Amino acid sequence: MTTNYPLSPPLECDLVMKGGITSGVIYPRAVCELARTYRLRSVGGASAGAIAAAAAAAAELGRAQGGFEHLETLPEDITAPSPAGGSTLFNLFQPDRGTAPLYRAFTAGMGRVGAARTLRTVTGVLSGFWAWALAGALPGAAVLVTSLLGDGVVRVAGVVAGVLLLLLGVVAGIVAGALTVLGRVSGRGYGLCDGMPGVGAKGAQALTPWLHERLQTMAGRPPGAPPVTFGDLAASGVELRTMTTNLNRHQPMAMPWRTREYFFDPDRMRELFPEDVVRWLEDHPNELPSAPSDAWDTELLRAQALPLRPFPDPRDVPILVATRMSLSFPVLIAAVPLFAVDHGLQRNRQARKLAAEWRRANPTGTTRDAARALTPPAFDVNWFSDGGICANLPVHFFDRPLPTRPTFAIDLATFPDGYAKDPDESRNSTVPTSNTAGLLRRWSTIPTSGIGGLGAFLMQVVETARGWVDAAQLTMPGYRDRVVTIWHDDAEGGMNLAMPPEVVTGLADRGRGAARHLVDRFAGDQPGIVPAEGWDNHRWIRFRTSTAGLATWLDSLAEGYSAPAAGSTPYRDLAGPGADKPLPSYPLTRARRRAVNERTGELLELATVWTGDDALTFNAPRPRPQLRLVPDDGTAVGLAGQEPPELSGGEAEAAP
Numbered sequence: 001m002t003t004n005y006p007l008s009p010p011l012e013c014d015l016v017m018k019g020g021i022t023s024g025v026i027y028p029r030a031v032c033e034l035a036r037t038y039r040l041r042s043v044g045g046a047s048a049g050a051i052a053a054a055a056a057a058a059a060e061l062g063r064a065q066g067g068f069e070h071l072e073t074l075p076e077d078i079t080a081p082s083p084a085g086g087s088t089l090f091n092l093f094q095p096d097r098g099t100a101p102l103y104r105a106f107t108a109g110m111g112r113v114g115a116a117r118t119l120r121t122v123t124g125v126l127s128g129f130w131a132w133a134l135a136g137a138l139p140g141a142a143v144l145v146t147s148l149l150g151d152g153v154v155r156v157a158g159v160v161a162g163v164l165l166l167l168l169g170v171v172a173g174i175v176a177g178a179l180t181v182l183g184r185v186s187g188r189g190y191g192l193c194d195g196m197p198g199v200g201a202k203g204a205q206a207l208t209p210w211l212h213e214r215l216q217t218m219a220g221r222p223p224g225a226p227p228v229t230f231g232d233l234a235a236s237g238v239e240l241r242t243m244t245t246n247l248n249r250h251q252p253m254a255m256p257w258r259t260r261e262y263f264f265d266p267d268r269m270r271e272l273f274p275e276d277v278v279r280w281l282e283d284h285p286n287e288l289p290s291a292p293s294d295a296w297d298t299e300l301l302r303a304q305a306l307p308l309r310p311f312p313d314p315r316d317v318p319i320l321v322a323t324r325m326s327l328s329f330p331v332l333i334a335a336v337p338l339f340a341v342d343h344g345l346q347r348n349r350q351a352r353k354l355a356a357e358w359r360r361a362n363p364t365g366t367t368r369d370a371a372r373a374l375t376p377p378a379f380d381v382n383w384f385s386d387g388g389i390c391a392n393l394p395v396h397f398f399d400r401p402l403p404t405r406p407t408f409a410i411d412l413a414t415f416p417d418g419y420a421k422d423p424d425e426s427r428n429s430t431v432p433t434s435n436t437a438g439l440l441r442r443w444s445t446i447p448t449s450g451i452g453g454l455g456a457f458l459m460q461v462v463e464t465a466r467g468w469v470d471a472a473q474l475t476m477p478g479y480r481d482r483v484v485t486i487w488h489d490d491a492e493g494g495m496n497l498a499m500p501p502e503v504v505t506g507l508a509d510r511g512r513g514a515a516r517h518l519v520d521r522f523a524g525d526q527p528g529i530v531p532a533e534g535w536d537n538h539r540w541i542r543f544r545t546s547t548a549g550l551a552t553w554l555d556s557l558a559e560g561y562s563a564p565a566a567g568s569t570p571y572r573d574l575a576g577p578g579a580d581k582p583l584p585s586y587p588l589t590r591a592r593r594r595a596v597n598e599r600t601g602e603l604l605e606l607a608t609v610w611t612g613d614d615a616l617t618f619n620a621p622r623p624r625p626q627l628r629l630v631p632d633d634g635t636a637v638g639l640a641g642q643e644p645p646e647l648s649g650g651e652a653e654a655a656p
Contacts, residue, residue, distance in 0.1 A: 009035070015031070074214070093107075098181065100198070104128045287313055391469065414488060416487070477622065522538070
């Protein structure tokens, strides 16, 4: 297949996209517009942004086979009529029989406004819970019928009471039915839909199989080919990273991770993924550690975990799996369960201790023998939900102090005050074009009266908790200038599963216009030949912020190194010229200790030079960034062939 996209674009870029459920229809043509000038090297996102990122990575992998042509038609594909009626987009979300009544009530009013929306919603609620409504109405109906047999004031009072009781009974019955369905939701991964075929769809494709087919097609894979993996992308120079949330650990996690601690239940995974994807997972367990002792422990844990199977190494994880784990929008789409051992539990620490004792007592014993003899640890479920819960726009992905290519980010926001939607979709987005643009945080107005005010207040509590990190980074110099913001209104994107074709087309064209802003500013009229103003300015800002931050960090390090601390060994006796006091942990060989002392002395000399004046901090971009130690997100190292650390959870506390 020939392609309209250059096989060797003049420039390279990275791209990060925000979550937003159906707002993701903005991304296909935005990505395609970038792909005409840039080769996509690293792409990432959360929730709907993860879908777009996976699609972009697959299209880049299949660039020569028409990958971007397939991606470009995605808006038309999802608005096409479905065999089940309505659009393909609406029917991608399919409830099972147990959750169908609540799902239908939830979606009945979509695509309508005003009184029509209210009427459709009421009709959907009554049709979904008619049996519960009927049961709740029976007492009132009985009172009403009995009252009609009387006369006078008693008859009138009885009829009024019967009608009121009937209406209250209907409401109570519906509420009881909804609560019963919600109880079933908890048992089905906390979602109305699980992404696989459900009821009432009449031949329409469900979300996960549909996405699997599209990713395979965009990657240039023929029918029946193995699923596209992170390793396939890496082999072609493409990096994909998605964000998910481990709710049990209260932890945002980027994928693919390098930890070996997770296991999956093949039967449950078959309820969430196509058969060929689950078979791939079963056939590609992660590799055993190279150290014999660690390998023995891992083999024992695998034997004890059966029928659970080990989650693959990063290179063997299908991108569909990571994408599905990122888009598990709470309540709408079921979370994905994986299993792991909580080493903070006494039972599991004891199991590990007994396993070590058994091995010392049975040096020739096999892991199978040990598994039969020992009580296994508890493998607890970890629920992975929407990546946007903690990081809806992971703009920090692919960050480095001095970039060699731009990392663009696409943000989504409602139209700001004073701006109306323009018929020219290219005007419904903005990218900062000066060093002072983008400094202001967005505000939200909270009503101060009524139940609506309380609801708005609680919603802002949630939004602040989930988005404060992203919001803080979006105002930073060296970040805000590479972020294009696409505006939308309440009828566009979000939970609007029934958007008409013209709305989807408008959003898709809006995405294309937004990407054009980035290309014009960062690539210029002669991409790769004449430096563009936006890209040169961005690189200079990053240099200034990085060096200013480093200068401040060095000043703090030198101050802490020299400052006395009561009841402690001075740093100069642990590391630095002539340091020779015993180290409390993490011992070093004599040669390494000598090297550490030398490097420490050099670092202190550098700090003295750098902090002797304000050459690097004067007039630095604001707000001033801070260099901090942050946890390793655990991604991508496995793709480079590096072995992951074996410590996790409570075990880390035992490090020497």
